[in-house]
Amino acid sequence: MRHGSYRFVASFLAIPLALYAIFVISPFAQAFYYSLTDWTGVSPKFKFVGFENFSTLAKDAVFRAALGHNVILLIGVPLLVIFLSLVFAYLLNVGGRSNSAGVQGVRGNGFYKLAFFLPQVLSIPVIAVIWSVVMTSTDNGLANTVTKKLGLGTSEYLASPKIALYCVMWVMVWGSVGFYLVLFNAAMSGIPKDIFEAAIIDGATRLSTFFRITLPLLWDTIQTAWVYLAIMALDAYALVAVMTAGPGGPDNSTQVMGLQIANNGFQFGRAGYASAMGVVLFFLTLLIAAVMLRATRRDRIEY
Amino acid sequence: MTTPNNLSRRLFLQRAAVGTLLATGGSTLLAACASGGDEGDTGGGGADKTAENPFGVKKEDPLDVVIFKGGYGDDYAKFHESLYKKKFAESAIKHTGTTEITPTLQPRFNGGNPPDVIDNSGAKMLPVSTLASSGQLADLTALLDAASIDDPAVKVRDSVEPITLEAAQQGGKPAVLNYVLTVYGLWYNKKLFTEKGWEPAKTWAEFLTLCETIKKAGIAPLAHQGKHPYYIGQILLDMAVKHGGKDVIKAIDGLEPNAWMHPSIKLAAEALLELKKKDYILKGTEGLDHIQSQTAWNQGKAAFIPSGSWLENEQKPVAPKDFATTVAFTPLLDGAKLPVDCTEISAGEGFIVPEKAKNKAGGLEYLRLMLSKEGAGKFTELTGSPTVVKGAAEGLTLSPGAASSSALLKSGADNNWSTYFGDWYSPMRDPLYSIVAELVAARITSDEFQKRAQKLADDTAKDPKTVKRTRS
Structure with missing residues (x-):
């Protein structure tokens, strides 16, 4: 009978596994193979060139700049998103008055949750278009009209090579905070309220309950969020492609690896070279995910 | 109650097994490399080459046309297709109007079954120089040396603006017909x-x-x-x-x-x-x-x-x-x-005929029809843009933009450059x-x-x- 049930389970898994093999594993394997060729992307003929693509890549100044920008996003985005969504989730959960009825969230926290989560239901190109209109560089752009009225002057936003990348980063943060807010919120409501109440009765301040209770008990969730956000920061392709001048500009100030892959693969007829970039990105992502999970590992707290 | 349950489960297992077989069997087909695909036999044509039909198009061969549907739309192409249909009534014409040229056509080039005529333009155009250097584009010399539709005494080569011939060159041979001036x-x-x-x-x-x-x-x-x-x-x-x-x-x-x-x-x-x-x-x-x-x-x-x-x-x-x-x-x-x-x-909207097209002769004939005064005049009428066909816009009432650009084209004459x-x-x-x-x-x-x-x-x-x- 054991044998029979094994076959039963396998029959269920076979279709998803086959789909996974065809649409995920096989393209990955092919990309590795193509990265060692001079394939143009539009011809069935190509030849094997060994590691030539990778040695060219090491000297490619634009790709290095793109890598640098991804690193800036990799540091900035997870930090900001996790910080902001933790603060907001904390306020929503235990930020309100505490009285005889116990610890409460701020008033109207359902509304705030909805408002923060809204960007999550918009697709990334929609978000990109909305924000590039808000950040229009002329004097009658939305943000510029407001800042001018307030006497803060105007900014070129995406048209300025100095701040364009940070404009993109801001949009990434804006689009992600809602989701992680809801995630942290769910994790926080899993923490028994009496722990907070006991701490408050013992005279703990809000700050110390946050650092000594909430943060340690949320560690697993934060760790997962961090890895997801890091992967997102290594991509950033869609936002950059829709929002920036060029795209990738001005003056390569918003180049990211994803954009370089797309340009080389689909515009310049250098699919082999683009595959090599993809392979580098693959290993970077793998490495960063592994390092993050290792470095942030702590003992699990049961409650 | 156990028997029917067992039966249905067995039936289910059988179906699941068939499904698995299909999925995994299919995977050997699907898992073929993105660049794979056999080269197939190509060319089309084969009918007698006559003055009317210089490339020997077989009248029943279907024609597959892919048009970049951008600023000029694709209504003009439908007119060109009607010209082709008038000549080869038995031919089935497949028309595709899209802005996604490379995403649509990259797999078809790699699979060895490209369409017969492509208007390769727009932000997602195929890399022409790459296609040309890997021998995937038909040599247009035969087209340029063929008689023009309007006057059998004039070759196609002489019925178009000289810039067309300069812009057509890819790797030493004409391979791209840029239609719009x-x-x-x-x-x-x-x-x-x-x-x-x-x-x-x-x-x-x-x-x-x-x-x-x-x-x-x-x-x-x-x-x-x-x-x-x-x-x-x-x-x-x-x-x-x-x-x-x-x-x-x-x-x-x-x-x-x-x-x-x-x-x-x-x-x-x-x-x-x-x-x-x-x-x-x-x-x-x-x-x-x-x-x-x-x-x-x-x-x-x-x-x-x-x-x-x-x-x-x-x-x-x-x-x-x-x-x-x-x-x-x-x-x-x-x-x-x-x-x-x-x-x-510049001469833009680069029309290409893939070397491995199923009906390459039909593709060339389509281009020849497009370069007739009737075909080009209709394009200008529909889009307000001049074509590379000499004198095709004569007698048309032009909008201010088209009229002023025609005037600049004329005043610049040989001094214009690309x-x-x-x-x-x-x-x-x-x-x-x-x-x-x-x-x-x-x-x-x-x-x-x-x-x-x-x-x-x-x-x-x-x-x-x-x-x-x-x-x-």
Whole structure:
């Protein structure tokens, strides 16, 4: 009978596994193979060139700049998103008055949750278009009209090579905070309220309950969020492609690896070279995910 | 109750097993490499070659046409298909109008079953030089040497503007038929200019005076499509070529050493910097895309905007009814070698016939029909843009934009020129114009501009993947 049930389970898994093999594993394997060729992307003929693509890549100044920008996003985005969504989730959960009825969230926290989560239901190109209109560089752009009225002057936003990348980063943060807010919120409501109440009765301040209770008990969730956000920061392709001048500009100030892959693969007829970039990105992502999970590992707290 | 349950479970297992078999069996087909695919037999044709049917198209062979459905739409192609259908009534024509040229066609080229005719244009066009160098494009010599539809005594080669033959060349043979003639320049609203008594300027000094007048009237003299710095880059090169002669652009296209260090380039760069420094450029235009900036221009927020002759058609939905889109030449810098009334032109909308097309002969015949006066005249009528077919627009009533670009085309005559480096060396194109954007935003000096552009050109020339080309 054991044998029979094994076959039963396998029959269920076979279709998803086959789909996974065809649409995920096989393209990955092919990309590795193509990265060692001079394939143009539009011809069935190509030849094997060994590691030539990778040695060219090491000297490619634009790709290095793109890598640098991804690193800036990799540091900035997870930090900001996790910080902001933790603060907001904390306020929503235990930020309100505490009285005889116990610890409460701020008033109207359902509304705030909805408002923060809204960007999550918009697709990334929609978000990109909305924000590039808000950040229009002329004097009658939305943000510029407001800042001018307030006497803060105007900014070129995406048209300025100095701040364009940070404009993109801001949009990434804006689009992600809602989701992680809801995630942290769910994790926080899993923490028994009496722990907070006991701490408050013992005279703990809000700050110390946050650092000594909430943060340690949320560690697993934060760790997962961090890895997801890091992967997102290594991509950033869609936002950059829709929002920036060029795209990738001005003056390569918003180049990211994803954009370089797309340009080389689909515009310049250098699919082999683009595959090599993809392979580098693959290993970077793998490495960063592994390092993050290792470095942030702590003992699990049961409650 | 157990028996039916067991039965249904067995039935289920059987079905699941069949499903698995299909899925895994299918995977061996699907898992074939993205670049794989057999080459298949190709060519089509095979019928008797006659004066009427110079490529020997078999009348029953189907024709597969893929058209870039961009600014010109694809109604004109449907008309061309009707011409083909009239000739080969038994042929089934498959028409695809799309902006996704590369995403649609890349797998078909790799799979060895490309369509018979492609209008390869737009932002997602296939890399032509790559296709040509890997032998995937049909040689168009037979087409050019065939008799034209309108006059059997005239070859197709002689019925089109000479620029077509120059632009068709890929790796030593004609492979791309660029159908639409584009005129580049500075565009303005003639109605506004007439009302205010302004005239487009002929010299740089006059242009600066005009800009000052326009600025005083509360309008920005110049807007440009900052997110796509290619447009303002065209003006930079236009002024440089008029100043230094056609050798300037030939050296750039040939990736010659110091091509970008030419004194004419410096003068043109300085001229653009002067516009920025005197505040003659619409504030924030650096961050606008073509739609936003051209709309601002249509709304009268700016007087001039650089573009090509597609502009009038592109802006039709937003331009006010009485807006008279008109092209002006760029002003001459002091000591210019070329006269003022000439400009950069290009032959665009590159039609290709894949070498491995199932009905290659039909594809060539389609192009021949398209190059008839009837086919080309209909295109101009539908889109307002001139074609490369000589005399096809005669007798048509033209819109202000089409009329003014035809006039500029005529006044420039042999002085008009084209540039190719952007198409020939596609990896160099965007980075180059990105440097132009830095220049027009006055973030770098003209010297820095020249040095960075030259370094980019030198790096492109040194890149072993670049197929270096020289032009006549």
